Amino acid sequence: xxxxxxxxxxxxxxxxxxxxxxxxxxxxxxxxxxxxxxxxxxxxxxxxxxxxxxxxxxxxxxxxxxxxxxxxxxxxxxxxxxxxxxxxxxxxxxxxxxxxxxxxxxxxxxxxxxxxxxxxxxxxxxxxxx
Amino acid sequence: xxxxxxxxxxxxxxxxxxxxxxxxxxxxxxxxxxxxxxxxxxxxxxxxxxxxxxxxxxxxxxxxxxxxxxxxxxxxxxxxxxxxxxxxxxxxxxxxxxxxxxxxxxxxxxxxxxxxxxxxxxxxxxxxxxxxxxxxxxxxxxxxxxxxxxxxxxxxxxxxxxxxxxxxxxxxxxxxxxxxxxxxxxxxxxxxxxxxxxxxxxxxxxxxxxxxxxxxxxxxxxxxxxxxxxxxxxxxxxxxxxxxxxxxxxxxxxxxxxxxxxxxxxxxxxxxxxxxxxxxxxxxxxxxxxxxxxxxxxxxxxxxxxxxxxxxxxxxxxxxxxxxxxxxxxxxxxxxxxxxxxxxxxxxxxxxxxxxxxxxxxxxxxxxxxxxxxxxxxxxxxxxxxxxxxxxxxxxxxxxxxxxxxxxxxxxxxxxxxxxxxxxxxxxxxxxxxxxxxxxxxxxxx
Numbered sequence: 381x382x383x384x385x386x387x388x389x390x391x392x393x394x395x396x397x398x399x400x401x402x403x404x405x406x407x408x409x410x411x412x413x414x415x416x417x418x419x420x421x422x423x424x425x426x427x428x429x430x431x432x433x434x435x436x437x438x439x440x441x442x443x444x445x446x447x448x449x450x451x452x453x454x455x456x457x458x459x460x461x462x463x464x465x466x467x468x469x470x471x472x473x474x475x476x477x478x479x480x481x482x483x484x485x486x487x488x489x490x491x492x493x494x495x496x497x498x499x500x501x502x503x504x505x506x507x508x509x510x
Numbered sequence: 511x512x513x514x515x516x517x518x519x520x521x522x523x524x525x526x527x528x529x530x531x532x533x534x535x536x537x538x539x540x541x542x543x544x545x546x547x548x549x550x551x552x553x554x555x556x557x558x559x560x561x562x563x564x565x566x567x568x569x570x571x572x573x574x575x576x577x578x579x580x581x582x583x584x585x586x587x588x589x590x591x592x593x594x595x596x597x598x599x600x601x602x603x604x605x606x607x608x609x610x611x612x613x614x615x616x617x618x619x620x621x622x623x624x625x626x627x628x629x630x631x632x633x634x635x636x637x638x639x640x641x642x643x644x645x646x647x648x649x650x651x652x653x654x655x656x657x658x659x660x661x662x663x664x665x666x667x668x669x670x671x672x673x674x675x676x677x678x679x680x681x682x683x684x685x686x687x688x689x690x691x692x693x694x695x696x697x698x699x700x701x702x703x704x705x706x707x708x709x710x711x712x713x714x715x716x717x718x719x720x721x722x723x724x725x726x727x728x729x730x731x732x733x734x735x736x737x738x739x740x741x742x743x744x745x746x747x748x749x750x751x752x753x754x755x756x757x758x759x760x761x762x763x764x765x766x767x768x769x770x771x772x773x774x775x776x777x778x779x780x781x782x783x784x785x786x787x788x789x790x791x792x793x794x795x796x797x798x799x800x801x802x803x804x805x806x807x808x809x810x811x812x813x814x815x816x817x818x819x820x821x822x823x824x825x826x827x828x829x830x831x832x833x834x835x836x837x838x839x840x841x842x843x844x845x846x847x848x849x850x851x852x853x854x855x856x857x858x859x860x861x862x863x864x865x866x867x868x869x870x871x872x873x874x875x876x877x878x879x880x881x882x883x884x885x886x887x888x889x890x891x892x893x894x895x896x897x898x899x900x901x902x903x904x905x906x907x908x909x910x911x912x913x914x915x916x917x918x919x920x921x922x923x924x925x926x927x928x929x930x931x932x933x934x935x936x937x938x939x940x941x942x943x944x945x946x947x948x949x950x951x952x953x954x955x956x
Binding site: 393395396398399400402403406439466468469471473474487488489490491492494 | 643644647648649650651652653654655656658659662663687691709711
């Protein structure tokens with residue numbers, strides 16, 4: 381699997397999308413955004429390089445986060461993608477465990493928690509990025 | 511004349527003998543049941559359906575020669591199943607038993623419709639709360655991040671007067687978003703509790719450390735309200751709890767004490783036994799009338815007019831649900847004008863951890879930290895592990911609340927505790943802060 385230093389943000393709310401993207405870009409990450417699971421899946425399947433981390437919202441129109449995970453895991457190339465959830469559901473950590481992803485961030489997420497989760501789980505960030 | 515009134519009265523009436531055999535029926539009774547021939551000389555019990563213990567209930571009022579009315583089913587003469595309220599009495603001892611039968615089917619149906627409507631309204635409310643709190647969180651998420659980014663931007667810039675002013679305003683906006691987040695979290699918690707989805711993420715954590723954290727976070731609000739915060743913590747105090755929910759318990763109790771006891775000291779005591787942790791929070795404010803001591807733990811309840819004090823009235827309700835989900839109890843003691851005392855008892859449940867040795871290690875380390883860094887925890891320097899410092903003070907102050915007369919003030923001098931400075935140095939850098947407990951045990955609140 382070839383990973384790029386990009387973070388893929390899958391989030392349907394434009395305001396949250398802008399806020400997270402800008403916060404991550406200010407911290408030195410590259411961010412690509414997808415408005416729902418279907419857009420993200422097709423972007424991933426047609427791209428040569430994979431992001432170092434997927435930041436995934438759960439409740440989205442067209443294809444929600446859980447469905448996206450199911451689909452991605454069926455694709456051998458995407459099955460091992462590192463994913464961190466971002467959800468307005470209060471039990472973010474429990475949800476992350478039950479879905480078998482790296483971590484869960486509860487919305488509203490603080491800037492510190494967001495940056496520390498991305499830095500921790502994005503392999504390219506380790507040691508070099510903030 | 512009276513006889514004619516009785517015969518044509520719109521209420522079904524029967525007269526029965528000591529064995530419950532029908533002796534006489536009026537016209538309304540004939541309309542409700544059967545012809546006179548089919549009723550007189552037979553048992554009154556047979557007029558009613560056996561289901562829902564109907565006949566047994568009628569038998570009971572016959573045996574008791576009266577008593578409370580009973581509600582039973584019967585089949586009307588047209589074959590339709592109806593519901594009746596049956597009441598029996600005797601005018602004088604030795605008289606025959608008089609029985610009246612009210613057809614309450616319509617009333618019963620209306621009541622069922624009302625119950626269904628009420629249930630539906632509650633379901634709709636819970637769903638609304640759940641959706642609303644979820645929807646509110648999304649823009650809040652964007653707001654929190656944008657403000658934090660802005661804060662960072664201005665902090666990194668050169669300090670100028672205008673920068674400092676803008677930063678001050680951003681800090682205030684950040685604080686408001688925190689309050690908003692707490693309110694939204696409260697709504698979500700209520701909807702979770704109502705639908706039985708309040709799950710606990712338990713791990714081994716130290717209540718003493720959690721308390722330090724919360725005291726640090728609350729110190730600013732306490733100072734602004736003119737409350738001196740006195741803390742006695744018998745730490746370390748490991749137990750199997752949901753850390754975030756413990757924080758919520760302490761935050762809710764302390765913020766309540768500060769809100770209703772403004773201008774007077776607030777005391778937090780945390781004591782332990784091998785099996786239990788006891789948290790007491792005490793204020794010296796207006797107190798709570800005895801009639802409200804239980805009601806305040808209900809949803810949207812408070813003991814004061816809503817206009818004078820802000821908030822949704824959910825704090826104590828949520829606190830009780832969290833405490834009970836942990837297998838604990840909470841109660842309040844108070845007298846109007848004499849402040850209030852809230853007592854939370856939480857089982858430590860250390861026996862449920864699957865690695866007892868690890869817990870032992872945890873406790874040992876914690877004791878050692880206390881020995882190595884005297885002064886790092888409030889009262890900790892005077893303690894030896896296992897002793898119960900501050901415990902007596904807690905007990906004293908706890909028992910004293912009942913003795914307080916309105917207007918009296920239990921002087922601070924009687925509570926030899928050190929006020930904790932905001933963000934105080936309580937056990938800073940304590941290695942036990944890492945939550946290296948056994949795997950989480952989730953428990954659903956039913």
